[in-house]
Amino acid sequence: QVQLVESGGGVVQPGRSLRLSCAASGFVFSSFAMHWIRQAPGKGLEWVAVVRYDGSVDYADSLKGRLSISRDNSKNTVYLEVKSPRAEDTAVYYCARLALNHYSAFDLWGQGTMVTVSS
């Protein structure tokens, strides 16, 4: 079954690092660029970061320096570390697959994992 399953969310204290995971199955994970996209409660979608098939990465400018995205192709898993989270990082975090065509759209999404930053 082609799917993405996120984990690692929950309540985290401000300043304590958090690592999210996204396990992929049903497709050739190593061929795809993988992204994290987040959605604050009641708000729209915000692109966060990408790790491409070759391991290169990019981040949203507003989040650079506080995030680290990585992948482990042997485990079909992509990770997002949020360093020193703040209240404004509270959101549902989705991992998403970039379609393997020339359109640069996200054709597969996980169900999301909720992160609440609170003391």
Add this chain to the structure above:
Amino acid sequence: DIVLTQSPGTLSLSPGERATLSCRTSQSVNSNFLAWYQQKPGQAPRLLIQGTSTRATGIPDRFSGSGSGTDFSLTISRLEPEDFAVYYCQQYGNSPLYSFGQGTKLDIK
């Protein structure tokens, strides 16, 4: 930075009616790199349209996309009850690398 502005913010229509949603961008977007998503409460977004007008796999043909440059639209020809949701446009290639509009909520009149 590029800004995607969707209108209207909320669209109230009845099943069977035609819906037209707009996405205007502050900079020109390559038509290959404009997509539309549908999101229902408590669910992840679902890809509807990629490359401005190409339906994703399994998307019914009542959904269509069009546009170019800075002006794009999503049309639902005859609304079904399951179409009432929030819709987002998304671009690639400008700064930021990927970005979304703020969404249009389509609700039942």
